[in-house]
Amino acid sequence: MHQITIRGIDPEIEREIRRIARESRKSINQVIKEIIHREFGKKTSPASSxxxxxxxxxxxxxxxxxxxxxxxxxxxxxxxx
Known part of the structure; x- marks a missing residue:
């Protein structure tokens, strides 16, 4: 898989992402992937296949x-x- 580095995220957004990750007990990476998938309309999960x-x-x-x-x-x- 390819990697993407994101710099310059608004501190408020970063705090929200970290909060979601902490509360859902998911990695920050997983939370960001879920946000990206929602935004781009990919509504599949591993179980959907x-x-x-x-x-x-x-x-x-x-x-x-x-x-x-x-x-x-x-x-x-x-x-x-």
């Missing part, structure tokens, strides 16, 4: 799946003795 890969279910698909696995969720007490 997984969401894209796995897809999503409609309410009907989720309900059908739950129904199809109901028998797997029953516990056979005799089996565990």
């Amino acid at each position: 997984l969401k894209r890969l796995s897809g999503g279910w409609s309410q009907n698909e989720a309900e059908a799946f739950q129904l199809s696995i109901q028998s797997c969720e029953q516990i056979d007490e005799d089996m565990w003795k």
Whole structure:
């Protein structure tokens, strides 16, 4: 990855960035990256690529799946003795 050095940031902005980093327990670098991504419209997170890969279910698909696995969720007490 490439690096960018930023000089001459307004002290008020720097304090705000440091405050956000401290309160969110994130690095200053991470906070600045999130601000840049928000500003330039990149609304993805590491998890979003997984969401894209796995897809999503409609309410009907989720309900059908739950129904199809109901028998797997029953516990056979005799089996565990």
